[in-house]
Structure formats: structure tokens, C-alpha cells
Amino acid sequence: MDRRTVSVTVNGRRCAAEVDVRKTLADFLREDAGFTGVHVGCEHGVCGACSVLMDGEVVRSCILFAVQADGHEIVTVEGLGNEDALNPLQQAFVEHHALQCGFCTPGMLLAAVDLLKHCPEPTEAQVREALSGNLCMCTGYANIVRAVRAAAPSVRSG
Ligand code: FES
Ligand code: FES
Numbered sequence: 001m002d003r004r005t006v007s008v009t010v011n012g013r014r015c016a017a018e019v020d021v022r023k024t025l026a027d028f029l030r031e032d033a034g035f036t037g038v039h040v041g042c043e044h045g046v047c048g049a050c051s052v053l054m055d056g057e058v059v060r061s062c063i064l065f066a067v068q069a070d071g072h073e074i075v076t077v078e079g080l081g082n083e084d085a086l087n088p089l090q091q092a093f094v095e096h097h098a099l100q101c102g103f104c105t106p107g108m109l110l111a112a113v114d115l116l117k118h119c120p121e122p123t124e125a126q127v128r129e130a131l132s133g134n135l136c137m138c139t140g141y142a143n144i145v146r147a148v149r150a151a152a153p154s155v156r157s158g
Helices: 025-032 088-095 105-118 124-130 142-157
Strands: 003-010 013-020 051-054 057-060 073-075
Touching: 003 025, 013 025, 051 105, 057 105, 088 105, 088 142, 105 124, 105 142, 124 142
Parallel strands: 003 073
Antiparallel strands: 003 013, 051 057, 051 073
């Protein structure tokens, strides 16, 4: 099996490893870079759990090879905030009870970051459309949509 060295900036930190050319970006981020906030669900681009930002745009890391991210910048959920200083979207998810098991949450947050960058004042319909590729088995979505809209003013002013 061919192997290649991949070098990716993840949450501002350079991560390099020699990997099988067929290794997915999701597995690289979890296993080689240590960012286990990247959740792997369906593994074929359907559920959105593995979503990350690549050069600022949301992508599904389970259907990209790690070699395709070579030289690019990735942000995972670990790059948004931390326990002491949550990002406004994370804070709104807490305040609006927008998560239960949390499996879908990293992907939801990163899809919402992408949405608010392109659409700083989204309607409910725009939030639902933007998150329509992110599946949640627990919440029923209403609180997720509320949380994203509630966070929008802070993201705009931040
Ligand atoms: S795990 Fe990547 S879209 Fe489901
Ligand atoms: S909170 Fe459990 S899958 Fe969304």
C-alpha cells in the first residue's frame, strides 16, 4: 500500500504523519493528530458528524483522503473554544439545550460556523437548510435551530 507524508495545520498547530494514501481525513485527524472531537458516524458522507472546516469551508472529513488536505488548514470542534471560554455557538447550544448525547454536536457547530460566516442573520428556514445535511438522532432539531439563531448577534459582533 502506498504511503505518503501529510502535513496539515489543525487548529493552528502543524500536524504531520506518514499515512496510507487511502486513509481518510477523519481518521488522520482522530488517530494521527489526536482530535477526537471529529466524530465518525456513517462513514459515507451522509450524517455530517465528521464535519470540519477546511480553509474556512465546511467539509465531510470521512469522504476526503488525508492526502487531499495536505498543506491546508483544518479547524475541528477543539479549535472553537474550550471549557473556560466557549465560543458563542457552543454557549448558545448549552443555554438552549441543543444537545443530548452530543454525537452530532461537533458537526452541527462547524456547519453553523460556516453558515454564520456566509449569512450573519439567518432566518429559521436558512438555518434548517444549512444544517439539513447534519443528522441528529436525539434533539428533534428545534433547539439546535434556536441556538444557532441566538448566537448569530454575538458571532456578528465578535
Ligand atoms: S461520518 Fe462523515 S458524513 Fe457521516
Ligand atoms: S445530540 Fe445525540 S445525535 Fe444529536
